[in-house]
Amino acid sequence: MFMSTPTLLIVDDEKNTREGLRAGLGEKFDVYVAEDAASAWNLLERESVDVLLTDLRMAGDDGIQLIARAKGLAKPPVCILMTAFGTEEIAVEAMKKGADDYISKGRLRIDELELRIQRALKRTALETENRQLHRRLDQKFGLQNLIGEAPGMRAVFELIQAVAPTRSTVLITGESGTGKELVAKAIHQNSPRARGPMITVNCAALPSTLLEAELFGHEKGAFTGAHERRLGRIEQAQGGTLFLDEIGEIDATTQVKLLRFLGEKTFERLGSSKTLSSDVRLVFATNKDLQALVAAGRFREDLFYRLAVFPIPLPPLRDRLQDLPTLCAAFIKEFAEENGKPIPNLTTAALEVLLQYSWPGNVRELRAAMERAVVMCREGHIQPQDLPQTVRTPNNRSQTTPSLELANAKPVTLKEAEKQLLIHALQEADGNRTLAAQKLGISRRTLHRRLHEFGLGDK
Ligand SMILES: Nc1ncnc2c1ncn2[C@@H]1O[C@H](COP(=O)(O)OP(=O)(O)OP(=O)(O)O)[C@@H](O)[C@H]1O
Ligand SMILES: [Mg+2]
Missing domain, CATH: 3.40.50.2300 (Response regulator)
Incomplete structure (x- = not known):
């Protein structure tokens, strides 16, 4: 056993x-x-x-x-x-x-x-x-807290579902705030290790010598300040998942030790020659371009290939703006409930501002903007002035977003805003539904269903 x-x-x-x-x-x-x-x-x-x-x-x-x-x-x-x-x-x-x-x-x-x-x-x-x-059955498709219908996100869900049940090492890449940690959690929760621990180490948060001790553990007296033996994160994650965040930041020595652990599954605590092993699943994340670090000689190529067995790239928010209304709705609901307020509407004018912005901080930035908006808004309507200054400043605006005829400041619900987006897309596509669906990043069937729900269907 x-x-x-x-x-x-x-x-x-x-x-x-x-x-x-x-x-x-x-x-x-x-x-x-x-x-x-x-x-x-x-x-x-x-x-x-x-x-x-x-x-x-x-x-x-x-x-x-x-x-x-x-x-x-x-x-x-x-x-x-x-x-x-x-x-x-x-x-x-x-x-x-x-x-x-x-x-x-x-x-x-x-x-x-x-x-x-x-x-x-x-x-x-x-x-x-x-x-x-039991839990595995319950959670088979339980990625509820990861929102996204854009093609880029659907690909992510498929990758998560494919890799979660396996023992494969995973490398999650993407800009800051794109949801890398959320994806790491989803992988753990949907894996047979869900009952085991999920241990997270932020590799950028510790100086390299401490990081080594943190990961591999140390014996009493291994270095100044090591007053007692300490289990490393690798040992603590036994039977579960070890999530190493910001992996681009680790130094050369730790890279070598990690490479060995990935290959042989063995390691030693600092100050000990006893070889130990630990049964852990490794998930890595980075917002750095690891290949560029390899080219610059700052990241071992052999380690890179070990990490990149199963990459999951997360799209930036500006490339999946069709998910923005749904994300907003979820965050608005969350913060309204947290503050004991009724759920406010997002006005079309505010939505237009949000759609024009480039979101360098991605979903995290959007979430923070919605928290602020829920607190600031009056009479249950989120207006452009409730949004952070940076979001409203035109030179931060994305060049790629098509302008939308949503300037009407009349408060509407998200549903109405979505309806207007659909109409707009259909107009742009001269009524061609396949084309409109493509522009919106949804399937033709979904478009059809939505139009029907809004009373715009043809049957
Ligand atoms: N698809 C999503 N659906 C819902 N919430 C999301 C999604 N992606 C990210 N978030 C939320 O955005 C915030 C940032 O996500 P997370 O911490 O996972 O990003 P990250 O990629 O790890 O960022 P960093 O590189 O800065 O560490 C969190 O509050 C998370 O819950
Ligand atoms: Mg993170």
């Missing part, structure tokens, strides 16, 4: 019991010991522990409290409670608080204990698998 030796944490205030158990179970498990709940908790926060075997009565928190807390961890251990006297009530209480099994110390035999631990581990693994399966 376990690829490596499971880790076991024994918590007991009596040294003899601790050491007796360690001696008895040390062959089958990687054993840690602690004398009370506080030091046990300290360790649980730092290390990934598979099994917690704890005494009931100790100084400070008791075993049941410790179990309750441990079950709140992202990757909770299998928990077994030991007590000196077996009473029904304690057993019931322990199970309620999350204990997986219960053992009376009075007749404790190592072989029986080992059997009970193995059984509990197996049961938990089966339950996890079962939950994963």
Whole structure:
């Protein structure tokens, strides 16, 4: 069931019991010991522990409290409670608080204990698998929070659905604010690892020496300031997904270590020569042109090819303006609800301003603009003056946007604005629906359906 030796944490205030158990179970498990709940908790926060075997009565928190807390961890251990006297009530209480099994110390035999631990581990693994399966079915096409119907986005959804179930390394590229992190999350959530952790590291946020320790971990004393052993993100992401953001920023040494990890799946903690392995799925993101960095000698070519096995390029917002009304509607709703306001209308005049802007900050910038607009707007109507100054300034405007005859400042709903967009596209295409649909980046069928919904259909 376990690829490596499971880790076991024994918590007991009596040294003899601790050491007796360690001696008895040390062959089958990687054993840690602690004398009370506080030091046990300290360790649980730092290390990934598979099994917690704890005494009931100790100084400070008791075993049941410790179990309750441990079950709140992202990757909770299998928990077994030991007590000196077996009473029904304690057993019931322990199970309620999350204990997986219960053992009376009075007749404790190592072989029986080992059997009970193995059984509990197996049961938990089966339950996890079962939950994963259900979740996978629930979420099969659950990319709800990623909005987009433009061809560029549909291609993205298809790529996500194709790659998520696999173990492939993914490279997400795109300008700032195009949704790279959202896509990384969608990949994790739609993968068989969804129940496992998703760990994110922003490679630009740390100086290179710290980044190395952050990723690979370090032993106590590996460098000045390394007061204790620390698990790296790669180890913490075991069984899940490791998302390395802004990968274009990593230095030469870390590039080499990463290359090795991608190839062999092995690494060492800083200050240790013990080779470790971790079962993680890697997702990378960058807003840099990695190929240009390779050409400039700042990024290893071999690493680039390893990363670029499955690229997902995200289109900038200005290339998918047909999604803008839907994105606006979603953000307006979100911020109205957050502020306890009724959902305001976006006036056609405001929509026109939004469609003329070039959006260098992409969806993030649009989202911020909508947050501001919801707060600023009066009487339930978002007007151009509620939009940020930069968005309204003409020289920031996109050259590529066709001008729309939407100057009418009369407040309308998004639905009405969409209707006007459809009419406009049809006019431009001289009534040719195939052409109009192409211009709008929607299928002819969708156009037909929409026209019908707006009472503009021919049947
Ligand atoms: N397709 C989308 N649908 C809905 N919201 C989106 C979409 N794309 C991005 N967003 C929102 O825009 C904001 C920015 O997205 P995200 O952080 O994923 O961008 P990014 O590409 O990682 O940016 P950066 O390169 O600056 O890190 C987030 O609030 C996100 O929820
Ligand atoms: Mg990001």
